[in-house]
Structure formats: C-alpha cells, structure tokens
Amino acid sequence: MLTGLRKSWLLGLCSLLLCFASCHWEDAKKNGVDERQAKISVVRFDQMLNEYVESNSFSSLSRMRTECPQETRILLEDIIGLGEVDDERIYEKMKVFFSDTVILSLMRDASVKFKDMHELERQFTEGFHRLKEEVPSVVVPCVYSQFSALNESVVVADSLLGFSIDKYLGADYPLYKRYYYEYQRRSMTPERILPDCFAFYLMSLYPFPKDGERSLLDVILHLGKIHYAVSVVLGHKSAADELGYTAEEAAWCQKNEKRVWAFMLDHKHLSATDPMIIRKYCKASPYTAFFGEGSPSMTGVWTGMQIVASYMDNHEEVSLGELLGDIDYRRMLAESEYRP
Numbered sequence: 001m002l003t004g005l006r007k008s009w010l011l012g013l014c015s016l017l018l019c020f021a022s023c024h025w026e027d028a029k030k031n032g033v034d035e036r037q038a039k040i041s042v043v044r045f046d047q048m049l050n051e052y053v054e055s056n057s058f059s060s061l062s063r064m065r066t067e068c069p070q071e072t073r074i075l076l077e078d079i080i081g082l083g084e085v086d087d088e089r090i091y092e093k094m095k096v097f098f099s100d101t102v103i104l105s106l107m108r109d110a111s112v113k114f115k116d117m118h119e120l121e122r123q124f125t126e127g128f129h130r131l132k133e134e135v136p137s138v139v140v141p142c143v144y145s146q147f148s149a150l151n152e153s154v155v156v157a158d159s160l161l162g163f164s165i166d167k168y169l170g171a172d173y174p175l176y177k178r179y180y181y182e183y184q185r186r187s188m189t190p191e192r193i194l195p196d197c198f199a200f201y202l203m204s205l206y207p208f209p210k211d212g213e214r215s216l217l218d219v220i221l222h223l224g225k226i227h228y229a230v231s232v233v234l235g236h237k238s239a240a241d242e243l244g245y246t247a248e249e250a251a252w253c254q255k256n257e258k259r260v261w262a263f264m265l266d267h268k269h270l271s272a273t274d275p276m277i278i279r280k281y282c283k284a285s286p287y288t289a290f291f292g293e294g295s296p297s298m299t300g301v302w303t304g305m306q307i308v309a310s311y312m313d314n315h316e317e318v319s320l321g322e323l324l325g326d327i328d329y330r331r332m333l334a335e336s337e338y339r340p
C-alpha cells in the first residue's frame with residue numbers, strides 16, 4: 001500500500017475543459033465576471049465512485065467516464081494500478097477493489113466526515129484569490145475530492161488538483177493506527193488539506209531544477225520558499241503553523257534556532273548532497289535525528305522558511321512570483337543577511 005504524497009503528470013484537454021467549467025473560474029472570465037468573485041466548487045469525484053460501488057449506479061459510472069475522464073484515468077492507472085482505463089473489464093475490477101470490506105468501511109467513514117465541502121470550498125477560493133493577486137500568471141486548477149484507498153494524499157496533474165478524503169480523517173482514526181506511526185498520523189487531519197494542496201500545487205509549478213546535484217542549501221531554500229508562499233496565501237501566522245508544529249515544537253525551534261544554524265555551518269551540511277543528510281533535515285519523522293528527541297522533524301525546512309522570510313524583509317520590491325521563480329539560492333542566502 002503506497003502511503004506517500006505523489007504528483008501525477010497527465011494530460012487531457014477534454015477533462016481539463018470540463019473541470020474548469022465545474023470550478024466556475026473559467027466561466028467567470030468568459031462571462032466578464034471579476035475573477036475575485038469566482039468561486040471554486042470541489043468536484044465530488046468521491047461521491048460518483050461511492051454511488052457506483054455502493055448502489056451499482058451506472059449513471060454515476062457514466063458521469064465518472066464522461067465528466068471526469070482524467071480523474072478516472074489517474075485513479076485507475078496511476079494510483080491504485082488496476083490497469084488501463086480502456087480495458088473492457090476495468091470498471092468491474094474497480095468495483096471489486098473498492099468493495100473490499102476494509103476499503104468500503106473507510107469510504108463510508110470518509111463520506112460522512114466530508115459530507116459538506118462548503119467550508120473547504122470557501123478556503124480554497126480565498127487561497128486561490130490571494131495566490132492570483134500575488135502571482136497573476138498562475139492557472140487556477142480544477143479541485144476535486146477522491147478516494148485513493150490510502151494510496152495518495154494529493155494528486156497534481158495538468159490543471160487538476162485532487163485530494164483524497166480518506167487520508168484526512170483525523171490523527172485518532174482507528175484504521176490509521178494499524179498502518180501509520182504517530183508522527184505520520186499528525187498530518188492526516190482535515191486541517192492539513194489546504195496546506196498540502198497548495199504546497200504540492202506550487203511544487204508542480206516551481207519544481208526543483210533538474211540540472212546538477214542538489215545541496216542541502218538548495219533543498220531547504222526551495223522548500224522554504226514554497227512553504228513561505230503557502231503561509232502567505234493561507235494567512236498562517238508563522239512557519240510553525242504552516243508546518244503543523246505543536247506549541248512545544250514551535251518553542252523548541254525558537255529556542256534552538258541559533259544552535260541548528262551553527263550545527264549546519266560547523267558540519268558543512270549546507271553544501272552536502274548526501275540524500276541521507278538532506279532527508280534527516282527535511283522529511284517527516286518523530287524528530288530531527290541530529291538534534292535528538294524533543295526536536296521537531298523538518299527543522300531544515302523551518303530554517304529555510306526563516307531565511308526566505310529574512311530575504312523578503314530585505315527585498316520589499318521582490319514579488320511572491322519572483323521569489324518562487326528564483327533558484328539562485330546562494331545569492332538568496334547571502335542577501336538574506338540571516339543571523340539567528
């Protein structure tokens with residue numbers, strides 16, 4: 001069972017047009033409505049699937065195939081790997097797969113938990129309004145909800161942004177305790193849908209440069225600028241809020257900021273390209289291995305956000321879009337004048 005976040009890169013013009021219509025964003029532009037008044041409506045792909053599996057509703061299956069062909073292809077081929085969507089038996093296989101008692105129970109619980117999407121739609125709308133104000137060139141994606149059988153949290157395709165409601169049922173959801181560690185479950189709450197979606201969507205628009213080796217400095221500033229941008233767009237008060245830290249973890253970072261930076265410098269980790277070193281600083285884990293229990297994970301990303309914030313404080317003329325497009329991280333560090 002796959003458990004990590006993953007981006008899916010697929011094309012589909014027909015689905016793209018249908019999905020934009022569902023989101024109402026393109027409709028607003030075509031009708032001369034101010035984009036600031038356009039609203040995002042989450043496409044309930046999860047409901048279509050649930051109705052087909054639970055009620056054998058062929059009208060729901062037809063909607064999946066005609067209204068959401070791209071989402072259907074991503075689910076069947078890329079997420080759960082049942083085979084190609086053109087296979088004449090693929091939908092029978094899909095129904096059998098999702099009729100497993102454990103998965104069916106998960107689907108039912110997720111459907112109840114996320115019966116109403118109005119608040120999420122409001123938050124998505126506000127977030128993308130703010131992002132469009134900051135970065136006018138950004139294309140607002142079609143946003144949809146799905147079931148992934150615990151395989152994916154967020155999926156990004158060409159102008160599509162999907163999130164799996166079965167991955168955000170709350171840290172104490174009983175089934176999660178069978179498959180995930182406590183530190184993993186902390187991010188499996190409804191409150192993390194917005195930050196995860198915006199972070200992965202921005203990562204898809206501003207990916208890591210493909211050329212050359214990535215040093216720790218490159219990684220923490222690239223992730224730092226992405227999460228900094230998300231915090232601006234979603235109105236988070238601090239880097240700790242954006243990363244989902246507890247109050248105790250936030251206090252640890254504030255108290256130990258100088259120590260963390262000194263450790264990176266003393267051990268020459270900023271220039272390190274060893275994936276193991278980078279992973280210890282940047283990946284979710286019980287704590288940051290270099291600093292022991294009591295420290296939060298992803299202290300490298302937190303530090304990257306502090307550097308980016310310092311850089312932006314020193315460069316009020318730099319827009320958020322310019323920041324996101326900047327990959328000269330050595331210059332960014334130097335001009336940040338970061339001194340914890």
